[in-house]
Amino acid sequence: MSQHDPxxxxxxxxxxxxxDRTRLLQVLIDAQERVGWLPPPLLTAxxxxxxxxxxxxxxxxxFYSFLYPRPVGRYRVLFSDNITDRMLGxxxxxxxxCGKLRVEPGKLSEDGLVSVATTSCTGMCDQGPALLVNGxxxxxxxxxxxxQIAELIRRKQPLDAWPAELFQVDDNIxxxxxxxxxxxxxxxxxxxxxxxxxxxxxxxxxxxxxxxRGGAGFTTAVKWMACRxxxxxxxxxxxxxxxxxxxxxxxxxxxxxxxxLVFEGMTLAAWAVxxxxxxxxxxxxxxxxxxxLRTTLARRRAAGLLGQGIxxxxxxxxxxxxxxxxxAYVCGEESALLESLEGKRGTPRIRPPFxxxxxxxxxxxxxxxxxxxxxxxxxxxAGGTAFAATGTAQSTGTKLLSISGDCARPGIYEYPFGVxxxxxxxxxxxxxxxxxxxxxxxxxxxxxYEFHRRIAFEDVPTAGAFMVFDSxxxxxxxxxxxVHFFAHESCGFCTPCRVGTALLEGYMDKLAxxxxxxxxxxxxxxxxxxxxxxxxxxxxxxxxxxxxxxxxKFRPAYxxxxxxxxxxxxxxxxxxxxxxxxxxxxxxxxxxxxxxxETSQ
Amino acid sequence: xxxxxxxxxQPVPFTDGQTILQAARAAGHYIxxxxxxxxxxxxxxxxxxxxxxxxxHVSSCAMPAKExxxxxxxxxxxxxxxxxxxxxxxxxxxxxxxxxxxxxxxQLQALAYDLEMLTPRFNHFFPDRPVDASHPEVLLDFxxxxxxxxCVRASRDVDGKNVFALxxxxxxxHLVVNAESGRLADTDFSAADxxxxxxxxxxxxxxxxxxxxPIGARKYxxxxxxxxxxxxxx
Ligand SMILES: Cc1cc2nc3c(=O)[nH]c(=O)nc-3n(C[C@H](O)[C@H](O)[C@H](O)COP(=O)(O)O)c2cc1C
Ligand code: SF4
Ligand code: SF4
Ligand code: FES
Numbered sequence: 001m002s003q004h005d006p007x008x009x010x011x012x013x014x015x016x017x018x019x020d021r022t023r024l025l026q027v028l029i030d031a032q033e034r035v036g037w038l039p040p041p042l043l044t045a046x047x048x049x050x051x052x053x054x055x056x057x058x059x060x061x062x063f064y065s066f067l068y069p070r071p072v073g074r075y076r077v078l079f080s081d082n083i084t085d086r087m088l089g090x091x092x093x094x095x096x097x098c099g100k101l102r103v104e105p106g107k108l109s110e111d112g113l114v115s116v117a118t119t120s121c122t123g124m125c126d127q128g129p130a131l132l133v134n135g136x137x138x139x140x141x142x143x144x145x146x147x148q149i150a151e152l153i154r155r156k157q158p159l160d161a162w163p164a165e166l167f168q169v170d171d172n173i174x175x176x177x178x179x180x181x182x183x184x185x186x187x188x189x190x191x192x193x194x195x196x197x198x199x200x201x202x203x204x205x206x207x208x209x210x211x212x213r214g215g216a217g218f219t220t221a222v223k224w225m226a227c228r229x230x231x232x233x234x235x236x237x238x239x240x241x242x243x244x245x246x247x248x249x250x251x252x253x254x255x256x257x258x259x260x261l262v263f264e265g266m267t268l269a270a271w272a273v274x275x276x277x278x279x280x281x282x283x284x285x286x287x288x289x290x291x292x293l294r295t296t297l298a299r300r301r302a303a304g305l306l307g308q309g310i311x312x313x314x315x316x317x318x319x320x321x322x323x324x325x326x327x328a329y330v331c332g333e334e335s336a337l338l339e340s341l342e343g344k345r346g347t348p349r350i351r352p353p354f355x356x357x358x359x360x361x362x363x364x365x366x367x368x369x370x371x372x373x374x375x376x377x378x379x380x381x382a383g384g385t386a387f388a389a390t391g392t393a394q395s396t397g398t399k400l401l402s403i404s405g406d407c408a409r410p411g412i413y414e415y416p417f418g419v420x421x422x423x424x425x426x427x428x429x430x431x432x433x434x435x436x437x438x439x440x441x442x443x444x445x446x447x448x449y450e451f452h453r454r455i456a457f458e459d460v461p462t463a464g465a466f467m468v469f470d471s472x473x474x475x476x477x478x479x480x481x482x483v484h485f486f487a488h489e490s491c492g493f494c495t496p497c498r499v500g501t502a503l504l505e506g507y508m509d510k511l512a513x514x515x516x517x518x519x520x521x522x523x524x525x526x527x528x529x530x531x532x533x534x535x536x537x538x539x540x541x542x543x544x545x546x547x548x549x550x551x552x553k554f555r556p557a558y559x560x561x562x563x564x565x566x567x568x569x570x571x572x573x574x575x576x577x578x579x580x581x582x583x584x585x586x587x588x589x590x591x592x593x594x595x596x597x598e599t600s601q
Numbered sequence: 602x603x604x605x606x607x608x609x610x611q612p613v614p615f616t617d618g619q620t621i622l623q624a625a626r627a628a629g630h631y632i633x634x635x636x637x638x639x640x641x642x643x644x645x646x647x648x649x650x651x652x653x654x655x656x657x658h659v660s661s662c663a664m665p666a667k668e669x670x671x672x673x674x675x676x677x678x679x680x681x682x683x684x685x686x687x688x689x690x691x692x693x694x695x696x697x698x699x700x701x702x703x704x705x706x707x708q709l710q711a712l713a714y715d716l717e718m719l720t721p722r723f724n725h726f727f728p729d730r731p732v733d734a735s736h737p738e739v740l741l742d743f744x745x746x747x748x749x750x751x752c753v754r755a756s757r758d759v760d761g762k763n764v765f766a767l768x769x770x771x772x773x774x775h776l777v778v779n780a781e782s783g784r785l786a787d788t789d790f791s792a793a794d795x796x797x798x799x800x801x802x803x804x805x806x807x808x809x810x811x812x813x814x815p816i817g818a819r820k821y822x823x824x825x826x827x828x829x830x831x832x833x834x835x
Contacts, residue, residue: 040781041781043781044781053757053763053766053779054779054780054781055763055764055765055766055768055777055778055779055780056763056766058766058768058777059766059767059768059777061768062768062769062770062777063768063769063770328770345767345770350643350644350645350660350663352665487771487772488771489771490770490771490772491770491771492748492769492770492771492772492773492774493646493748494645494646494647494648495646495647495648495649495686495689495690495747496648496686496689498693498748498771498772498774499689499690499692499693499772500689501771501772502693502726502771502772503689503692503723503724506724523723526685527685530682530685530686533651533658533682534648534651534658534682534686535648536645536646536648536660570724
């Protein structure tokens with residue numbers, strides 16, 4: 001701890017963040033990078049530096065999966081636990097790595113060298129199985145790679161000395177349309193929008209009828225106008241790059257290879273609403289993109305596309321800062337994201353008020369998805385009417401799909417809205433398909449008889465995930481994986497979600513262990529309804545979707561697991577008596593409970 | 602500005618800025634709640650106060666009243682959901698009412714009686730939540746915490762001490778105190794703080810007075826909470 005004197009570290013890091021309390025999360029991330037974890041005295045010192053109650057700092061440190069208030073290994077290995085990674089063999093690979101390193105999953109090795117555990121979807125489903133080692137993604141795992149990793153860790157090789165190809169992440173763009181096929185110079189769209197004037201630009205956005213690509217599908221122009229018209233001159237544009245939905249990775253590709261379009265979109269939003277400050281919230285899993293994004297920002301500043309008087313337009317001042325997340329799916333929910341940006345726990349806020357009037361630090365704020373913002377450049381360049389000419393009446397333009405699972409060509413596909421599921425399946429080389437999960441864990445599970453349906457807000461809406469399951473897959477296990485995901489990612493604020501997701505997890509595990517009964521299915525349905533009705537935010541409301549859909553469409557996958565059609569306890573009564581038998585030294589028939597006989601009576 | 606809305610079919614007047622719960626209360630209609638407190642802004646976490654407006658569920662403690670809205674509250678459907686939420690709170694913690702000092706004065710217990718929660722229904726979690734008895738005047742029995750954050754809010758906004766906060770997330774969320782040791786004795790907490798007197802359940806308990814008032818003569822022993830709560834308001 002000597003080179004990590006907590007007071008020194010806290011002082012250094014807090015100073016680098018100007019002792020700004022709203023940067024608490026960034027401070028904790030940096031401090032942890034220096035020390036490896038967040039020891040209690042370090043939290044105390046950070047609290048003192050920022051003049052915050054220590055308990056609040058502890059509260060934030062305890063909220064995010066990638067912050068460690070307890071010691072972890074010098075090498076922290078986290079296997080992506082999304083269902084597609086599992087289908088590609090992640091559990092066996094994790095077991096192999098644990099075996100080679102002689103460490104138990106979730107535990108710290110005795111020498112403190114390594115810890116191996118799972119994490120929620122890392123957004124690498126097109127090149128899984130994937131893992132993060134000290135925050136850096138490693139893709140296309142197989143046993144050879146696992147051997148290599150184990151050896152590198154055993155030899156204590158610093159990450160920078162690991163072979164670069166281990167860290168290679170591909171874009172896998174398979175189908176380009178308007179956005180991915182665009183060739184434009186940075187600033188071109190911006191110049192076009194400036195030429196139209198602020199109102200003229202918003203008018204084009206109206207004509208385009210662009211709807212948000214982050215899931216809810218709110219009309220972007222309406223959101224922008226509400227923010228522009230809100231009281232207060234200090235407006236903010238936030239880019240939601242949290243992309244935590246299992247099976248989604250299109251924002252990753254946009255940020256990796258089309259960052260100029262994303263930042264230009266943010267600047268276009270700033271031009272429309274009159275914002276001077278922009279924030280991009282980058283999920284912790286995509287931290288490896290940070291340097292590249294900062295370079296792009298610097299280049300744009302140098303080109304006069306950010307900063308004072310953008311493109312020579314007096315009074316058009318706008319700049320962008322990047323904040324890092326630290327492993328919390330709920331922070332993609334826009335009000336939780338704002339809390340996180342303010343350096344707090346990512347708990348969704350009460351609405352009203354809405355972010356467009358009371359957002360970041362109480363200021364009027366536009367929160368938009370990465371893809372939404374990138375799309376606005378198309379509108380600036382070609383005009384709203386041209387944009388609205390593709391897609392469907394209520395869903396204009398194109399949509400990026402992140403395709404993974406059982407198909408020959410996983411990756412990114414850009415289609416005009418209205419494309420049928422059948423067509424997508426054909427293009428990505430999927431055969432013998434049993435089900436498609438559209439929109440990720442919180443989306444819908446489509447069965448074969450629905451593959452004629454269309455991807456559009458009018459029919460099957462999606463934030464971008466498209467996971468394919470062939471007939472060899474067990475849809476119960478798919479749903480169980482998602483239930484575990486939601487239980488892990490619930491922020492815990494409201495009763496129905498905090499307790500309900502944990503209960504659902506218990507029921508699904510009970511079924512998986514072969515102890516299910518019909519009454520459990522009824523309970524699952526009832527808890528699901530309660531979650532949908534009473535939850536505080538979209539996480540709890542959508543958490544029961546995969547179970548509800550699969551129960552409806554793949555019921556035999558559940559019924560197969562029922563031991564009893566009526567009631568079945570979660571535990572074995574006779575086994576529970578074993579300690580009593582041991583203590584009393586009895587093992588005669590009278591000391592046993594014949595549960596099988598009782599239930600059959 | 603003001604207006605009227607329908608609450609279970611009866612007209613209820615409201616003034617602008619009032620929430621459904623506030624306006625209903627002022628008109629003599631009780632809505633179950635745990636995390637709401639008349640002296641604090643709404644929190645919106647327990648969800649006991651859910652009502653149905655135009656077919657949608659909303660938290661009445663946080664939702665502003667609007668002209669002409671039709672609110673359903675005392676219906677079998679909503680009360681059934683409230684009961685399930687209570688059952689969730691009961692299995693999530695460790696609630697042994699017969700041995701709890703707060704019995705009879707506890708809002709969770711009183712609501713369970715009021716909403717006719719006759720069985721526990723779900724599997725118990727039996728979490729491991731050690732008690733903190735370090736403070737000379739006050740005992741913290743975390744086993745009963747329902748995360749209403751009233752102590753957090755009272756300590757922060759009224760006492761100016763920030764003694765309490767929440768950490769962890771999901772089902773692992775838990776209350777912590779403002780000390781590196783994690784012990785209440787190492788904070789500036791005092792039994793005179795509002796935070797020491799606001800817990801609706803039996804977490805924050807004054808020492809040596811537990812049964813001074815006998816069970817049977819306590820707040821919710823003679824009358825149900827929906828009656829007591831409305832009398833207090835007057
Ligand atoms: C639990 C939850 C997670 C979410 N995650 C994301 C996300 O990762 N990215 C995103 O853009 N929107 C996400 N959203 C939706 C946002 O709250 C918000 O609607 C969106 O960012 C608005 O941008 P848009 O209008 O451009 O779609 C999430 C919503 C919920 C309820
Ligand atoms: S629904 Fe879940 S994630 Fe959303 S506020 Fe409630 S506990 Fe948090
Ligand atoms: S200790 Fe009491 S007041 Fe504080 S959050 Fe828990 S239940 Fe609420
Ligand atoms: S009283 Fe409204 S959510 Fe608790």
